[in-house]
Amino acid sequence: MSTRSSVLITGASSGIGATYAKRFAGRGHDLVLVARDKARLDALAAQLRQEHGVAVDIIQADLTQSRDLAAVETRLREDTRIGVLVNNAGASMFGSFIDQATDDVERLVALNTIALLRLASAVAPRLAQAGEGAIINIGSVVGLAPEFGMSVYGATKAFVQFLSQGLSLELVPKGVYVQAVLPAATRTEIWERAGADINALPEMMEVGELVDAALVGFDRREVVTIPPLHDAVRWDALDTARQLLLSDIRQAHAAERYQQAAA
Ligand SMILES: NC(=O)C1=CN([C@@H]2O[C@H](COP(=O)(O)OP(=O)(O)OC[C@H]3O[C@@H](n4cnc5c(N)ncnc54)[C@H](OP(=O)(O)O)[C@@H]3O)[C@@H](O)[C@H]2O)C=CC1
């Protein structure tokens, strides 16, 4: 049994989540793995127990179903061994907004935002009380890019990024680290699950390279980690411009450009 804190990872049956599981097991952390596919979770758990000698527990859960989500929330609230939450489970959606079924977009929002939010809300008070711990939220560069034409998916990822930055400001003073990870296209099953032909897509990052880079940001306690961004100055400039815009908000009166000419 590891003496390090345990790590709970959602979406751990494949892709980025499964890779985080391998990496944290390699670091000696016990794990709690969450996803719908129990067979894949069981296989990964057995492999990691055997390879790394860590304890691995699984929770089969559909995070769009409130009863399943509540079970994971309860585990996060009550299991004091869990010191790290990796909010990774998510799905993508292509196509135009007017063609997307309302129930489908609601389900996407439920998974990518509500589930992530509720799990962070479940664990954050306990971590803050302990004065230590970490929450890793998996966003996407698509959350920066309405031009990409993935309006609902991108909106969910913009939510993840904003929430992470806000929680970082609130929780770092209480000893809790919050990281937003923003991958770009990464070779996982998300593409086929969303109906895309991965072989028809441009070159993308291998998932191990993505997670290893994200963990470099984690070890550095970086707030927003963007592995595919090769010039970090771009992010710094964007965040500085955002703060300059805010400093120019004078809310008492409408800006001159909106003043009606006197009749
Ligand atoms: N791959 C990429 O290009 C990028 C991915 N991301 C983000 O990375 C995260 C992981 O995705 P990725 O690894 O690529 O994709 P995968 O499809 O490989 O993994 C998604 C994981 O989420 C789980 N999951 C899906 N739906 C549910 C559900 N309803 N309840 C519980 N678990 C669910 C899946 O497990 P199961 O089916 O067993 O439930 C699986 O383990 C997502 O949040 C995605 O938005 C961000 C940017 C780029």
Ligand SMILES: N[C@@H](C=O)C(=O)O
């Ligand atoms: N999941 C990918 C798009 O569907 C991404 O976030 O880049």
